[in-house]
Amino acid sequence: xxxxxxxxxxxxxxxxxxxxxxxxxxxxxxxxxxxxxxxxxxxxxxxxxxxxxxxxxxxxxxxxxxxxxxxxxxxxxxxxxxxxxxxxxxxxxxxxxxxxxxxxxxxxxxxxxxxxxxxxxxxxxxxxxxxxxxxxxxxxxxxxxxxxxxxxxxxxxxxxxxxxxxxxxxxxxxxxxxxxxxxxxxxxxxxxxxxxxxxxxxxxxxxxxxxxxxxxxxxxxxxxxxxxxxxxxxxxxxxxxxxxxxxxxxxxxxxxxxxxxxxxxxxxxxxxxxxxxxxxxxxxxxxxxxxxxxxxxxxxxxxxxxxxxxxxxxxxxxxxxxxxxxxxxxxxxxxxxxxxxxxxxxxxxxxxxxxxxxxxxxxxxxxxxxxxxxxxxxxxx
Amino acid sequence: xxxxxxxxxxxxxxxxxxxxxxxxxxxxxxxxxxxxxxxxxxxxxxxxxxxxxxxxxxxxxxxxxxxxxxxxxxxxx
Numbered sequence: 001x002x003x004x005x006x007x008x009x010x011x012x013x014x015x016x017x018x019x020x021x022x023x024x025x026x027x028x029x030x031x032x033x034x035x036x037x038x039x040x041x042x043x044x045x046x047x048x049x050x051x052x053x054x055x056x057x058x059x060x061x062x063x064x065x066x067x068x069x070x071x072x073x074x075x076x077x078x079x080x081x082x083x084x085x086x087x088x089x090x091x092x093x094x095x096x097x098x099x100x101x102x103x104x105x106x107x108x109x110x111x112x113x114x115x116x117x118x119x120x121x122x123x124x125x126x127x128x129x130x131x132x133x134x135x136x137x138x139x140x141x142x143x144x145x146x147x148x149x150x151x152x153x154x155x156x157x158x159x160x161x162x163x164x165x166x167x168x169x170x171x172x173x174x175x176x177x178x179x180x181x182x183x184x185x186x187x188x189x190x191x192x193x194x195x196x197x198x199x200x201x202x203x204x205x206x207x208x209x210x211x212x213x214x215x216x217x218x219x220x221x222x223x224x225x226x227x228x229x230x231x232x233x234x235x236x237x238x239x240x241x242x243x244x245x246x247x248x249x250x251x252x253x254x255x256x257x258x259x260x261x262x263x264x265x266x267x268x269x270x271x272x273x274x275x276x277x278x279x280x281x282x283x284x285x286x287x288x289x290x291x292x293x294x295x296x297x298x299x300x301x302x303x304x305x306x307x308x309x310x311x312x313x314x315x316x317x318x319x320x321x322x323x324x325x326x327x328x329x330x331x332x333x334x335x336x337x338x339x340x341x342x343x344x345x346x347x348x349x350x351x352x353x354x355x356x357x358x359x360x361x362x363x364x365x366x367x368x369x370x371x372x373x374x375x376x377x378x379x380x381x
Numbered sequence: 382x383x384x385x386x387x388x389x390x391x392x393x394x395x396x397x398x399x400x401x402x403x404x405x406x407x408x409x410x411x412x413x414x415x416x417x418x419x420x421x422x423x424x425x426x427x428x429x430x431x432x433x434x435x436x437x438x439x440x441x442x443x444x445x446x447x448x449x450x451x452x453x454x455x456x457x458x
Contacts, residue, residue, distance in 0.1 A: 059455045136385045144390060152398040156405035163409035169416035179408055182446055190453045260405050267400035268393075270452040275396065277389040 002335045003082075003210050009342050010082050010206045013089040015230040018199035020096035021108040022052060022234025025195065027243040028105065028265075028285040029188040032258035034366060035247030037376025038177035039184075041238070041363035048188040049236030055192020056200075056228030070113060070133045071120045078124035082206045083332040084116070089202070090331075090345050091115025091324030095316060101352045103241040103249075103361075104312040107280045110138060112198065114320030119328035121321070134317075142313055145268075145279040146287025153264035153288035157295025160256045167256045173372070176259040183262035190269050191281060192231065199227045240361040245309070246286065248369040251293030251301045255372060260295065261288040283313065404445050411438035 030044040039047070071078060078084070092111040099106045120128045164172045203223045207213035213220060247253065253261070265281075265288045272279040286309055293301040327345075331338040367373040414435035418428045451457045 055453070058453075132384070140385050144394075148394045148397055151394075152401035155398065156401045159402065159406045160409040163406065163413050165413075169413055170419060171416065172412050175408075175412045175415075179442065183449075186446065186449045186453060189450075193453055193455065256409075259408070260401075263404050263408075264397070264401040266449060267404065268397040270449050271396045271400060272393045274452055275389055275393045277386060277393040279393070 005335055006082050006086070006338060007206055007210045007212065009338060010086045010089070011203055013086060013093060013342065013345070014199050014202045014206070015226060017089050017093050017096070017108070017112065017202075018196065018227050018230035019234035019237075020093055020100070021195050021199070022049070022231040023237050023239040024096050024100060024106070024108055024234075024242060025191055025281060026235045026238045027246040028281050029184050029191060031243045031247035031285075032253050032261050032289065033177075033180050033184045034243060035253045035370040035373055036177055036180065036255040036258040037367075037370075037373035038180050038255065038258065041240075041243075041366050044184075045236050045238040045363075047185060049232045049234075051185055051188035052192035052196065052235045053228045053232030055189045055194075056196035056231060057224060058189075059193035059197060070130055070137065071116060072128050072130055078120050078128040080116075080120075080205070080209070081123075081332070082209055083338060084119045084123055084328060085202060085206055086338060087119035087122075087328035087331050087341070088112060088116035088324050090327040090341060091118055091320040091322075094323050094345060094348055095320040097349050097352045098319075099312055099316075100239050100241055101356050102312075103245040104309055105242050105246055105282050105286055106309075106312050106316050107142070107282045108195065109198065109280060110142070110313075110316045111320045112202075113138065114317035115324035115327075117317070118321030118324030118326075119332075122325040122328040123332060138317065141277070141279050142283055145283035146290065148279070149264050149268045149284040149287035150291035150294070152268060153261050153291030154295040156260035156264055157257055157292045160260050161296060164256065167254065173255045176255040180255065180259040180262045183259070183266040186266045187262065187269060187281070187285075188235070190266075190273075192228070194273065195281075196224075196227045196231045199230070200224060203227070238363070240363065240366045241356065244361050244366050244368075245305065246289060248367070249302060249305045250286070250289050250309075251299055252369070252371060253289070253292065254296070257292035257296055257299075261285075261292045264288045264291065400445070404442060407438045407441040407445075411435045411442065414438065 029048050033039045034041050034044050092115040095111040117129050200219050204219050208215045265285050268284045293299045327341045331341045414431040417431040420426045
């Protein structure tokens with residue numbers, strides 16, 4: 001009975017994590033398209049949500065290695081039990097809601113790994129974590145992603161403005177809005193194929209460790225469907241707070257810049273996954289946006305905002321790890337502890353959602369401070 | 382043991398930047414050439430060279446989108 005209860009609680013939080021993964025990352029794919037008025041906010045999140053759902057079904061050969069070698073298993077290492085996975089999920093979910101409340105884009109993958117690291121250190125000591133892998137798979141890619149994407153977007157922006165005489169040739173802006181929608185859709189699809197798999201892996205591993213499923217049987221179909229729906233729904237609900245930061249607060253974005261940013265992001269995300277050096281979508285997109293700001297003459301970049309986002313990235317892993325460790329301390333070994341941590345997490349999330357209501361950001365006001373989107377709305381009206 | 386695959390990193394960096402630059406240039410060039418086939422009042426202007434160039438450049442963009450789909454969908458490879 002306890003095992004079944006544990007498994008059910010883990011699955012619920014895994015799907016909640018998947019949901020936050022979707023609504024955190026709506027901004028990555030769609031913020032620039034929304035900010036330039038290429039897509040209406042609600043249309044953008046609908047397209048992105050559907051493509052995330054489709055992406056989840058397209059890629060079901062998920063590797064069942066959620067910790068990516070960061071947590072040592074076997075001799076001298078740790079048995080990744082459902083309670084450890086649960087504690088890791090708690091760390092990730094709380095971090096994702098906290099950063100959403102602050103409107104900061106941050107990597108859900110890093111949050112999940114941070115939570116698992118914290119839980120593992122508490123469960124089996126500091127030796128259970130391979131910090132070399134942490135450096136090579138998390139820290140270094142996080143530093144390099146925004147640089148590559150930023151440089152690609154910067155050069156792209158300069159070229160685009162030069163070739164179109166500062167976007168004054170007829171139909172230039174409209175053409176860029178159309179192309180930007182296409183690259184944003186590709187980013188959404190790629191997001192669904194990569195990110196939904198993480199939660200599928202988490203749930204399947206939990207089922208396997210509880211002897212309710214065999215690892216050889218792959219991913220259960222209902223898990224694929226549930227994960228696709230959770231990430232798609234999260235994307236559709238839309239993290240408007242993060243979208244406003246990414247689309248309007250780093251730098252004001254015009255459609256030629258939106259096009260250059262989305263092209264650089266899509267190119268970087270799609271090539272990196274296939275050339276053996278996986279980069280984080282969140283960091284790629286933020287880097288692209290700073291790049292297009294630098295690439296346009298007289299464009300203003302709000303370095304304070306960019307700096308806050310950077311600090312958020314530095315804190316993601318340790319902050320999620322602290323919450324994960326705290327959750328593991330109480331949840332491992334007692335079902336009562338596990339359930340009470342689950343209840344406590346729901347309360348924290350509820351408080352953050354209630355606090356967000358005091359300064360609501362929705363589809364209706366996400367574009368305040370986005371000049372080109374305002375123009376589009378005026379034309380449509 | 383810290384192992385950073387700098388070879389892969391340089392490959393990813395150069396391919397990403399090259400792809401972004403080529404695609405931005407192709408599409409922006411296409412927009413510019415297409416504009417050259419129209420007069421200032423929006424009327425059609427005979428400019429077969431510009432039209433052909435625009436078609437080729439937009440085709441590069443469409444090919445890139447198809448390649449992107451191929452890359453994004455694991456069933457294709």
